[in-house]
Amino acid sequence: MPELPEVETTKIGLEQLLTNKTITNVGIRNPNLRWIVDKSIKSKITNQVIRSFSRRGKYILFNLEEGYLMIHLGMSGKINVVDINEPTQKHDHFLLYFNDRVMRFNDPRRFGSIFYLESLDHKLLNSLGVEPLEDLFHENYLFENSRNKTQNVKAFIMDSKIVVGVGNIYACESLFKAGINPKTRANKISKQRYINLTNNIKEVLTNAIKAGGTTLQDFAKVDGKPGYFSQELSVYGRENELCFNCNGKIKRIVQNQRSTFYCPKCQK
Numbered sequence: 001m002p003e004l005p006e007v008e009t010t011k012i013g014l015e016q017l018l019t020n021k022t023i024t025n026v027g028i029r030n031p032n033l034r035w036i037v038d039k040s041i042k043s044k045i046t047n048q049v050i051r052s053f054s055r056r057g058k059y060i061l062f063n064l065e066e067g068y069l070m071i072h073l074g075m076s077g078k079i080n081v082v083d084i085n086e087p088t089q090k091h092d093h094f095l096l097y098f099n100d101r102v103m104r105f106n107d108p109r110r111f112g113s114i115f116y117l118e119s120l121d122h123k124l125l126n127s128l129g130v131e132p133l134e135d136l137f138h139e140n141y142l143f144e145n146s147r148n149k150t151q152n153v154k155a156f157i158m159d160s161k162i163v164v165g166v167g168n169i170y171a172c173e174s175l176f177k178a179g180i181n182p183k184t185r186a187n188k189i190s191k192q193r194y195i196n197l198t199n200n201i202k203e204v205l206t207n208a209i210k211a212g213g214t215t216l217q218d219f220a221k222v223d224g225k226p227g228y229f230s231q232e233l234s235v236y237g238r239e240n241e242l243c244f245n246c247n248g249k250i251k252r253i254v255q256n257q258r259s260t261f262y263c264p265k266c267q268k
Contacts, residue, residue, distance in 0.1 A: 004165025005208035027095035057164035074111030149186035
């Protein structure tokens with residue numbers, strides 16, 4: 001599933017290619033995504049100029065002259081921008097046409113979503129927590145919000161109502177760097193350890209964005225190239241391999257129906 005660095009990488013690519021471009025046509029080849037794509041989107045955004053792009057959580061926002069196009073990549077979605085004459089591919093469900101190129105939203109599993117919004121006052125955005133790379137995610141934030149939380153710390157930092165975009169890969173990596181066992185109850189972790197975890201979350205996400213995200217299976221950048229942060233992973237996907245710090249073995253467990261990777265020796 002694309003996480004914050006992959007979504008941010010996609011947003012940056014779109015900014016570079018499509019800012020101030022005019023949408024000349026819209027193609028809805030399959031509206032049956034997580035929510036049905038409203039076919040009125042075509043009339044609402046055709047001939048509009050994309051003024052800028054932004055991101056809220058894992059939602060990419062196309063800031064138009066009037067309103068917003070909001071896209072979520074879901075579990076397997078990706079966005080490519082290609083020459084307008086290039087043939088469409090299987091699972092290209094939504095297309096934006098420009099004078100010389102086309103943007104294609106490709107989603108084999110169809111858990112992505114596409115909405116036109118007149119304003120950003122929307123239920124999917126209003127429930128989101130703070131952005132982990134912005135000032136509201138300060139060093140005391142996790143500690144202050146964890147005092148009544150009895151779930152494990154990994155589930156806590158992955159809760160989008162607390163902080164957005166810390167998905168499974170980056171939660172595992174951040175907890176490893178902070179030396180925190182993912183099974184620990186959120187309200188049992190000290191303030192100083194949360195300060196350390198906060199700094200590690202920011203560092204891991206920032207480095208992943210610089211590397212262009214993590215390509216494990218489906219994700220690719222807007223230009224079709226893979227992200228390279230997978231080469232920097234310390235624990236995720238490394239079950240039974242040696243820990244880079246202590247030479248102990250990386251362990252995999254299942255938490256909240258997701259695989260968790262950690263080093264039992266390093267993460268107490």
